[in-house]
């Protein structure tokens with residue numbers, strides 16, 4: 469087992485780092501929005517940056533060349549993801565959704581036209597997707613979804629309601645799961661569609677998240693007519709396609725690098741701060757906590773490396789992706805909670821206070837970390853997947 473990157477990969481990492489130092493706009497650094505905190509201004513900056521990455525071929529580096537990628541190895545994709553996350557580059561979570569979850573799913577199941585239109589647009593940075601999965605009565609039990617798509621002539625007519633649709637108000641397309649056969653067993657009557665978000669009959673209503681930002685939406689479909697060609701893959705095969713797309717969703721590889729940056733910030737704070745005449749860095753409890761975070765984050769990083777390695781071998785991470793997601797979400801929460809203890813009452817102050825430390829990032833991370841073990845399937849559901857697919861335990 470060789471854990472070293474090759475010389476060529478190290479050169480690539482240096483090239484990416486140098487490019488990022490020049491290209492991250494000063495305004496983005498000033499705004500420093502955390503995950504789920506985009507505003508209109510930061511979204512604009514992120515879209516601009518996304519296109520720049522697209523022009524360089526670094527947005528979807530492992531995509532085939534015919535669809536706008538560079539066919540770079542998955543290890544180089546991992547290096548890019550790590551550097552983008554560590555440098556807090558201007559990328560919204562919807563870019564991850566679009567490039568790493570929806571794009572690969574279209575390449576697996578889509579028609580040639582869908583690949584040419586959507587995947588190429590994704591690789592260029594021109595296209596953003598949102599996910600239309602959850603409904604008021606279908607979250608963990610997603611197969612209960614009730615949104616209907618009925619075939620009428622050359623079209624499908626969609627009626628129903630989606631919820632928790634992240635950035636649906638800003639997305640170009642929705643990757644929609646809808647029921648096409650209400651009489652089939654619930655896992656067997658679902659299909660996947662690509663829906664233009666400007667289609668008449670779509671109403672979007674904002675939901676404000678725990679950070680007081682508009683990231684979620686309710687999306688209503690009232691007699692929304694879409695061309696038949698919007699169907700992705702086979703009709704009524706959507707559950708299988710959804711499971712593949714969700715495995716991509718759980719295979720995120722950059723989070724440990726983002727967390728590493730936070731841990732380094734806490735180490736710096738502990739070294740530079742004195743409390744009751746004693747440097748925080750001398751406090752054995754704080755030293756212990758920081759060391760524990762370093763151990764956990766290293767494990768999270770290795771799990772992400774395993775995912776990248778599996779992709780590089782043409783394997784499809786499934787329970788391995790769930791393991792990585794559970795662990796990462798818990799390391800993320802642990803980092804935020806430990807950070808709050810280390811910062812003490814200063815950690816509770818928001819950005820508008822002159823006494824706020826680390827730009828109030830730890831407190832905001834603490835709030836957003838609550839959602840990380842829920843989106844994409846809660847940690848209970850991930851553990852259930854690990855039990856069934858990983859350990860071969862019975863379903864019930």
Ligand SMILES: Cc1cc2nc3c(=O)[nH]c(=O)nc-3n(C[C@H](O)[C@H](O)[C@H](O)COP(=O)(O)OP(=O)(O)OC[C@H]3O[C@@H](n4cnc5c(N)ncnc54)[C@H](O)[C@@H]3O)c2cc1C
Pocket residue numbers: 598599600601602603606607608609631632633634635839840842843844845846847848849852
């Ligand atoms: C930040 C964020 C972004 C999101 N973005 C999107 C999006 O863009 N598009 C989209 O469609 N959805 C999105 N979601 C929704 C997400 O997929 C659901 O919240 C998630 O699947 C859980 O469903 P639920 O909220 O209905 O909770 P429920 O399913 O009602 O679950 C409630 C609790 O019960 C537990 N539970 C439920 N069933 C079981 C079981 N069988 N065994 C053990 N425990 C169980 C769950 O673990 C959870 O703790 C997002 C969610 C978050 C937090």
